[in-house]
Amino acid sequence: xxxxxxxxxxxxxxxxxxxxxxxxxLRFLILILVLPAELALACVxxxxxQTATSDLWVxxxxxxxxxxxxxxxxxxxxxxxxxxxxxxxxxxxxxFVNTLSAKLDLLNTFRDTSERDSVMAxxxxxxxxxxxxxxxxxxxYTCPRQPICTNVxxxxxxxxxxWLDDQQTAQANVxxxxxxxxLSDAQTKLTADQTALSNYLAAHPNVKASDAAIVPQLDLxxxxxxxxxxxxxxxxxxxxxxxLTDAAVNQTDSTVLKVIDPPRTVxxxxxxxxxxxxLIAGAAGLAxxxxxxxxxxxSDRTVREARDLERFLRLPIAAIIPDLALAGFRDG
Amino acid sequence: MAKEVxxxxxxxxxxxATLRPxxxxxxxxxRPREQARPVxxxxxxxxxxxxxxxSVSFPGSTRVLGITSALHGEGKTTVALGIATAIAxxxxxxxxxxxxxxxxxxxxxxxxxxxxxxxxxLEGDQTPLRIIRMPPLANSFLIPAGGxxxxxxxxxxxLSQSTVIEDLQAEFPNVIVDLPPLLSIAYSSLxxxxxxxxxxxxxxxxxxxxxxxxxxxLLGRERISGIVLNGYSSRTPRWLRKLL
Numbered sequence: 253x254x255x256x257x258x259x260x261x262x263x264x265x266x267x268x269x270x271x272x273x274x275x276x277x278l279r280f281l282i283l284i285l286v287l288p289a290e291l292a293l294a295c296v297x298x299x300x301x302q303t304a305t306s307d308l309w310v311x312x313x314x315x316x317x318x319x320x321x322x323x324x325x326x327x328x329x330x331x332x333x334x335x336x337x338x339x340x341x342x343x344x345x346x347x348f349v350n351t352l353s354a355k356l357d358l359l360n361t362f363r364d365t366s367e368r369d370s371v372m373a374x375x376x377x378x379x380x381x382x383x384x385x386x387x388x389x390x391x392x393y394t395c396p397r398q399p400i401c402t403n404v405x406x407x408x409x410x411x412x413x414x415w416l417d418d419q420q421t422a423q424a425n426v427x428x429x430x431x432x433x434x435l436s437d438a439q440t441k442l443t444a445d446q447t448a449l450s451n452y453l454a455a456h457p458n459v460k461a462s463d464a465a466i467v468p469q470l471d472l473x474x475x476x477x478x479x480x481x482x483x484x485x486x487x488x489x490x491x492x493x494x495x496l497t498d499a500a501v502n503q504t505d506s507t508v509l510k511v512i513d514p515p516r517t518v519x520x521x522x523x524x525x526x527x528x529x530x531l532i533a534g535a536a537g538l539a540x541x542x543x544x545x546x547x548x549x550x551s552d553r554t555v556r557e558a559r560d561l562e563r564f565l566r567l568p569i570a571a572i573i574p575d576l577a578l579a580g581f582r583d584g
Numbered sequence: 585m586a587k588e589v590x591x592x593x594x595x596x597x598x599x600x601a602t603l604r605p606x607x608x609x610x611x612x613x614x615r616p617r618e619q620a621r622p623v624x625x626x627x628x629x630x631x632x633x634x635x636x637x638x639s640v641s642f643p644g645s646t647r648v649l650g651i652t653s654a655l656h657g658e659g660k661t662t663v664a665l666g667i668a669t670a671i672a673x674x675x676x677x678x679x680x681x682x683x684x685x686x687x688x689x690x691x692x693x694x695x696x697x698x699x700x701x702x703x704x705x706l707e708g709d710q711t712p713l714r715i716i717r718m719p720p721l722a723n724s725f726l727i728p729a730g731g732x733x734x735x736x737x738x739x740x741x742x743l744s745q746s747t748v749i750e751d752l753q754a755e756f757p758n759v760i761v762d763l764p765p766l767l768s769i770a771y772s773s774l775x776x777x778x779x780x781x782x783x784x785x786x787x788x789x790x791x792x793x794x795x796x797x798x799x800x801x802l803l804g805r806e807r808i809s810g811i812v813l814n815g816y817s818s819r820t821p822r823w824l825r826k827l828l
Contacts, residue, residue, distance in 0.1 A: 263828045267820075270828060274819035275789070553793050555786045558813050565796060570783055570810030571636035575817035576629060576662065 268556055269549050280541050287537040288530050301394050304401030306409065307513040308389045310335040313416060332383035339412060343376045348411065352376065355407035361400055371395060375404055398517045405515035413509050424498035431491040438487055442480035449473040595713060595748065599755045602715040602725065603678060620726050621695025622719045625666055633666030634674065640781055640809040646753050647671065650779030652763035654795035658787035659814040661690045664762040671758045672724040679758035683729035684743060686736035687764060691728050701730020706742045737771045744774045766799045776803045784808050788816045
């Protein structure tokens with residue numbers, strides 16, 4: 253009962269707002285649309301924008317076999333999601349911005365320094381990186397001129413490819429250093445064991461290598477040498493594989509990062525409008541309209557509803573007469 | 585010094601001449617009788633005006649009803665005309681609409697130009713009181729206000745002191761008085777003395793509530809028989825209005 257009364261009271265208060273809203277619906281519509289429209293016109297005519305996109309095919313890097321998983325990659329995410337995560341982290345660094353700037357300079361992207369400064373101020377944050385599937389990553393960038401947009405995306409791909417290469421090279425170097433040390437130790441041990449076997453045979457001229465089955469000490473020395481030989485061979489193989497992988501980094505990374513669609517501009521002037529800003533302008537227009545509506549309702553003290561008249565003035569309503577102007581009559 | 589108010593006998597002569605004109609003399613052409621321009625109000629409008637006058641309780645068989653508003657342009661004269669038409673049509677009795685808005689004459693609204701009116705007659709300008717038939721009904725009459733008068737306050741005072749309405753009631757059982765807008769004149773308190781029962785016209789979306797409150801204060805709540813909410817034109821869709 254109490255809720256229905258509250259609802260009724262609220263509805264009565266709303267009546268005035270709704271009436272003003274519908275009475276000035278065209279004005280409110282203009283008010284809501286005017287800010288986004290102004291922004292759109294400004295974007296089209298004063299600050300033209302182009303949008304470039306590029307699609308990448310990514311996979312989990314097949315790094316050197318010293319680690320079961322890639323460092324920094326979440327095993328529960330798809331390669332595309334991991335790539336987006338990596339790129340999101342990378343672009344937040346000053347090193348990324350500096351490298352991007354250097355690459356864009358190399359590509360003769362900018363007309364002058366002011367354009368360079370304005371683009372570089374927001375380039376890293378304005379790039380939209382999304383995972384469009386398990387392996388597909390989409391890059392989108394909106395900027396004033398077509399060469400800037402495409403070059404920025406191109407530079408980002410190059411930076412990310414270089415980063416992957418560096419990662420692989422770093423891991424390969426670690427592995428090579430590790431295997432080289434291990435191999436050196438194994439070779440030293442082999443040399444020592446071979447020397448011990450030679451000394452033993454020299455000290456016991458009557459004992460032949462074929463007597464190993466009946467001479468335990470000789471058997472041990474021979475097995476040590478054999479084991480050392482196997483270990484040296486195994487480490488040498490691993491070292492060779494690692495060196496091969498390291499040498500072929502530039503070839504192997506094409507499976508990890510492949511450009512499906514090279515950077516290209518898409519859409520026309522209107523489709524290149526900055527959506528975020530447009531949404532903000534739309535929201536601002538809506539808020540402005542609400543403020544105006546509230547102000548109008550607050551300042552409007554005119555007679556609107558018969559029931560309000562009866563309630564406030566406590567006078568009976570003798571009649572409610574519709575507007576004669578609707579029937580084309582000008583009353584006096 | 586104020587001029588003397590007209591003798592009632594003279595008014596009765598005018599009324600008599602209006603309601604019972606002399607028979608046409610044989611051999612003479614009929615003298616054209618002055619009449620107001622027909623104002624074709626929609627039937628639904630007259631029906632709403634009927635609803636308004638029926639909501640007022642009158643003590644006797646005669647009806648004297650004042651129509652006023654707080655401000656100009658609220659459709660007061662149209663509502664008065666609608667009520668006069670409705671009463672005349674319903675009762676079949678002679679009904680007169682007395683135009684008392686002396687500052688903003690509505691003669692043009694009725695298609696009248698350059699003629700004396702109530703104000704001139706009250707001032708004793710040696711002009712007869714015009715009682716004009718309002719077509720299409722034969723029993724509906726109009727007493728125009730006349731031209732705009734700079735001394736409207738004095739004239740209205742004379743009206744409030746005169747027995748014009750009582751005299752009219754002798755022949756016109758229904759008298760609708762179109763009073764001036766209350767907040768636009770300095771003599772609004774006199775308006776309350778002209779008629780016992782008053783309908784206050786308020787314009788939807790235009791008349792401020794404060795103006796109506798002030799009008800109520802000037803007239804006195806007991807004299808206001810009701811409010812006519814005129815020009816109602818809600819833009820809210822019907823289905824939404826039902827929800828609210």
